[in-house]
Amino acid sequence: MRDETGEAILVESEGGDMTDTAYEPIARTRSCWTAAWGLRHCEGFEVDCTLGKLGYVEEIQLDDDGDPEALVVGSEGGRFVVPITEVLAVDVDREHVRIR
Numbered sequence: 001m002r003d004e005t006g007e008a009i010l011v012e013s014e015g016g017d018m019t020d021t022a023y024e025p026i027a028r029t030r031s032c033w034t035a036a037w038g039l040r041h042c043e044g045f046e047v048d049c050t051l052g053k054l055g056y057v058e059e060i061q062l063d064d065d066g067d068p069e070a071l072v073v074g075s076e077g078g079r080f081v082v083p084i085t086e087v088l089a090v091d092v093d094r095e096h097v098r099i100r
Contacts, residue, residue, distance in 0.1 A: 038090035039068040045095045047073045047082070057097060071097065 040060060047054045055075030063069040071082045082099055089098040 033092040035090060036068075038092045039084065039087065041092070042071070042090055042095075042097055045090070045097045047071070047097045047099060049099050054099070 042057050043060060045057045047057060055073045057071050058074040058079065059072035060068050061070040061072060061081070068084050070084060071087070073080055073082055086100045087097060088100060090096075091098075
């Protein structure tokens with residue numbers, strides 16, 4: 001954007017200050033990967049929630065139709081299962097899964 005003299009004007013981006021978050025937000029970028037593809041191929045991706053890092057995807061459990069049903073996440077405390085309905089975002093480029 002430029003002012004009437006042609007000088008560039010710095011324009012603030014959308015959003016605002018982060019409020020008490022313990023994680024770096026996931027930047028929305030355009031990607032050639034679909035969400036369905038990302039869910040099927042997210043083994044090894046880091047998993048986190050608003051509280052911080054939880055672990056890594058060790059396994060993708062499929063339903064009878066071959067669609068992802070749950071993620072098995074390994075952490076220092078053991079393994080736990082996350083239903084696909086709890087997945088908020090998969091970022092294939094950053095190898096990252098965000099859950100509720």
